[in-house]
Amino acid sequence: MTPTPELRFFSDIEFPDQYYGVLIRSSIQRGHLVDIKSPALPDGYYLYSATDIPGENRLSAMGTTIPVFTPFEIQYYGEPLGIIVGPDLDVVLELVSEVLIETETLEPFQFGEQFSSSQVVGKRVLLSGDPDAAFSCDGRVFESTSEIGPQDHYYAEPLGVNVNVARGKLEIFTATQWPFHVRSTVSAVLDLDPCEIRVVPTATGESLDGKVWFPSLLAAQAALASVLCKKPVKIAFSRQEDFLFSVKSAPVQIRYRTVVADDGVIDAISARILINAGAYSPLIDEIVDRMTLAATGLYMARSYRVETFALKTNLPPMGALSGWGEGQVLFALETHLARVISERGYSPTEWKMMNLNVAGHDAPIDADMVKGARFAELFSAICAKSDYLRKYSAYERLNHARKDYRDGPLRGIGLVCGFQGNGFAGTRVGTSSYSVEITMETDGRVSIGCGLNSESMRQVITSIAANSLGIEESLISFTGINTDTMPATGPDTLSSKVSILAPLVEKCCATIQRQRFRHPLPITVKKSWKPSAQGYPFVSITPAVVACELELDPVTYDARIRGIWVATDAGKLYNRHAALTTIKKTIPIALSKMIAEHIVIKDGKIAPKQSVQYEILSPSEQPESDVIFIDSESDPKGIGSISLNLIPAAYAAALGQITGRQITKVPVDAESLYEFFESQEEAK
């Protein structure tokens, strides 16, 4: 269904006397800003920069700050230095192209194993047992390094914001996953009381977490201009500007070493994770936490060491893609383990099950959550649906016996297991509290206030409320969503809405249900959730098992997907169809990340032509897939990142079975497979 009327798109909103803003950007990767030389500005056109900011020149999110307009130190190519606004967009664009920027250039920071301590912006180390002792023994050490490049979120509507003064308040329309962060940022930048600012979140569409904090930066820039020139100001990125200068997923390099004992149990895992955080990465703490926690999957090794470093470089801001790094780590881990399993000749399902539940062994995630993960049922469901065991054995035999790779068919099947962490990793107290307020009116109508601007989540919440109160869905509506009328909530990400809001809605409805025949209507009930300062990460985890079967064409090197199977325990399902849609629609996105999406950043710059050359798998190429939800009565769990977290790994494991090599780079396309097979031929 299309969004409800109040969920508009910011790009459709125009005000009378509208001004348009275009950002002035740095033309060097690292250095100092000496001067901004403005062209002669016609009447009604203005240039604003850092010196015009009345409050604090910074956006803060989760412990990291980023300047709204850089005053002196340039940290990346394309960094905003100022803004020109005026009534005619074409004139503004021309004026921006005439701005002269005087700079002094400095040597940029590089990304790699050789880094200085000043580059480290995030670090976590997890140690359990004595992995060094295991690595120093005679047993075979398996080692691999995976590299995953930056990728774009490629949401439908490019980023932007429209700011207007209305009803005595500064009103901000933007597609944001975190409206209260927009408000606090603008408040700090303009030195205004938050009560003087109303943020109206517009529809985000499928943003894949590309709209968590960046809209707050744009809002601050547009709001500054709007207040100073006393006109409504709109910044609307073109697709190209969005592609070149918005946040990308952080590139990572992950090195795994493992030792497996003779009995098949993992003796030691060592993971060294390097994250390219770019010039700024406001979400980096959370990304570092999640990647560190996901580094051993849910496997219980006798000992492990995980070292994660986030490194500052002079690339544009790097951030989170849906899953916030879990997918990259699970890709590297599962492809590494697939190689171990193949070389040692284990049965993948038996070996995984054995190492998922080892008495006395340790894992970084709450043991109860891990033990509660019903992997035996998930593996069993996948094997039954996909015929995995027979296919895996047959393909192993065929692929090992093959003398020439052109002797087809080249088939492989990959099976991986892992999880999605729901909610934050637990250290973001204060930024991630959530509330729900529900009112049952005298006519039986119900209004829900929970700050949702996602249509699919509204469907789920509507189903829950209708079911709990025993009323028609048509009687349920959502209160106006803006920061004046909705309860303060943290960012709409990491499935926090389904894993936190859904139980809150249930509790509110249960309270109303108890009171409605004893107390007069209307009845209003509010419930809130705050993360605890101590304890284990995540509100919950969603365990899943995924299989992917491929056939590789030995002439074109195109890999055809013969099937994808996903089994998960998503807790109680209020709306099975919505849950199925969530997983199915993210399958082509995950595949697109695995086989198509590739960005080249040279000297800190993305070439403009890449914005139209960026390969994306069309949703119409969604392969045949089976999704299995095992029956559960536990609280609902997030499923939005399951495909992105596990399908690339399953795809790579299948390709690994065909090629006999571990796939270590993402994306992997026909050209790279061609090069791989050619190099094998030459080696003969």
Added chain:
Amino acid sequence: MIIPFELNGNMVYIDSNPGERLVHILRRRFNLLTAKEGCLSGRCGSCMVLLDGKPVPSCIVPVFQIRNSSIVTLEHFSATPEYHDVMEGFANAGVSMCGFCDAGKIFIAHAIVSSETRMSKDEIKAMFAGNMCRCTNVDDLVAGVKNAIALRRKRTNAK
């Protein structure tokens, strides 16, 4: 350059640079906002309109190409029974859309429903290749189109 064309059933004349994108003309001069500015390269389908009855991405149509042609946007199309066939078909299949890509999905579905060719599931899916929005389960979309075909047949047979 003066360019005459029929827009949503009315003849209009615009004075425009001939290379101006049709989507800009529709949004900025006529405030027809169902044609969205997405990729501006003809890939995402969010700016879809009917040009002489056929779906085209209006971001890659220069306005000189529409001289004396008929353009229909979703604003106008949504008042037709053909639109309701598609929307009812989608609703019955539980198709979810983010709203940004509606024009693309609805006009492509309309083209399939109006086509005299009987299409397989894969052929229907392939028709949506020019729609890059990631908000929908394509299996639902195919089911929605099939529903719409049945509804259209039922409606036309009833006449």
